[in-house]
Amino acid sequence: MEYIAAALPAKKTIALIAHDNKKPDLLSWVAKHKALLEHHHLCGTGTTGGKVATALGLQVKQFLSGPLGGDQQIGSKIAEGKIDCLIFFWDPFTQMPHDPDVKALLRLAAVWNIPIACNSASADLIISSPLFNSPLERMIPNYDSYKNKREQL
Numbered sequence: 001m002e003y004i005a006a007a008l009p010a011k012k013t014i015a016l017i018a019h020d021n022k023k024p025d026l027l028s029w030v031a032k033h034k035a036l037l038e039h040h041h042l043c044g045t046g047t048t049g050g051k052v053a054t055a056l057g058l059q060v061k062q063f064l065s066g067p068l069g070g071d072q073q074i075g076s077k078i079a080e081g082k083i084d085c086l087i088f089f090w091d092p093f094t095q096m097p098h099d100p101d102v103k104a105l106l107r108l109a110a111v112w113n114i115p116i117a118c119n120s121a122s123a124d125l126i127i128s129s130p131l132f133n134s135p136l137e138r139m140i141p142n143y144d145s146y147k148n149k150r151e152q153l
């Protein structure tokens with residue numbers, strides 16, 4: 001795979017997701033950092049996004065609920081370059097019927113090299129970075145060269 005440099009913008013689109021046992025943790029984390037988060041665009045899976053919007057009075061674009069396709073919708077936005085950061089407090093103690101969707105979402109976040117936090121300690125580090133509010137250079141797959149090579153198969 002060839003890579004090219006591409007910057008994440010200063011004003012980021014941040015996806016917020018939490019499994020049910022982790023929703024209280026995510027709500028506390030968002031409440032703690034509300035003043036910083038409200039300068040960015042927020043989105044989330046249906047239930048998580050709805051709870052953040054209602055409990056904290058933040059604007060959150062709500063995709064479908066995770067088990068009904070919301071994780072996949074957020075993954076597709078990451079692949080399109082429309083989501084810049086993933087805060088996903090997944091539950092390490094519970095098996096989910098949609099575990100394949102969760103794995104697919106985490107894979108796409110790795111492919112497209114966006115910052116991911118799966119717990120509050122990592123999320124605190126991400127949000128306290130000076131890069132959180134400024135452009136962030138990172139390398140992503142060079143889609144044009146990838147496609148050219150595929151066309152020669």
Ligand SMILES: O=C(CO)COP(=O)(O)O
Nearest residue numbers: 045046047048065066067
């Ligand atoms: O299941 C989820 C992520 O895998 C979260 O979905 P909800 O926000 O709809 O509960």
